[in-house]
Amino acid sequence: EVQLVESGGGLVKPGRSLRLSCTASGFTFGDYAMSWFRQAPGKGLEWVGFIRSKAYGGTTEYAASVKGRFTISRDDSKSIAYLQMNSLKTEDTAVYYCTRGDYYFQHWGQGTLVTVSS
C-alpha cells in the first residue's frame, strides 16, 4: 500500500525558512517523480512543484508563485522528498501535501499545516 506522510509544518515568522519532509513507503520511491501541492484556508488546490526521478534527470519544476524561494529535493536512499521553503510570506500559509507522480495524482499524504505569521 502506497503511503505518504508529510511532516515539518508549524508556525513560522515571515521571512524565515522551513523544511517539509514527505516520507514514502509501499513503492519503489526512486522510480517516481514526487510533487508538492498546497491549499490555503478556504481556497482551492495549488501546485507548488515537482522533482523528477533520477531516470529523468532528477530535475525540478516550480510554480511561478514559489520559484526562487522554494526548493524540492529527494533522498532516494531514505524514500523522502523535501520541500525547502525560504523567505516565507503570510500568503504561503496553507496545508501542504505531497503526492506521487507528476501527471495525475492518485496518492496523497494527509497534509501538514504551515502558518506564516508574526
Place this chain on the structure above:
Amino acid sequence: SYVLTQPPSVSVAPGQTARITCGGNNIGSKSVHWYQQKPGQAPVLVVYDDSDRPSGIPERFSGSNSGNTATLTISRVEAGDEADYYCQVWDSSSVVFGGGTKLTVL
C-alpha cells in the same frame, strides 16, 4: 499560463445526475483529471485521462472531454458525494487546477 474555469457551485437532488464542467482553451487536446475533496481530507482522484476511473471509484463517476469543455458526470448522486471537485491538466511542464466546484446535494 493555461487557465481552467469551473462553476463555483452545482446543486443536485439525490438520485439525479450532476454535471461539473471545466473550461479551457482547446482542452479537448489535453488529458483531464478530476479530484474529489471533502472537508478536512486530502483530495481523491476520481477520474483520470478524461474518462478512466481508478480502482475503487464507483461507476457512477464518469468523464468526457471535447472542444473547450471537459465534464465530470456523477450519476445517481448520493449525499456522500457532497464535496469540492477540481479538474486538473498538465501544461508546459506545470500542473494546472481549476478553481473548484462545490457540489451540494439538496
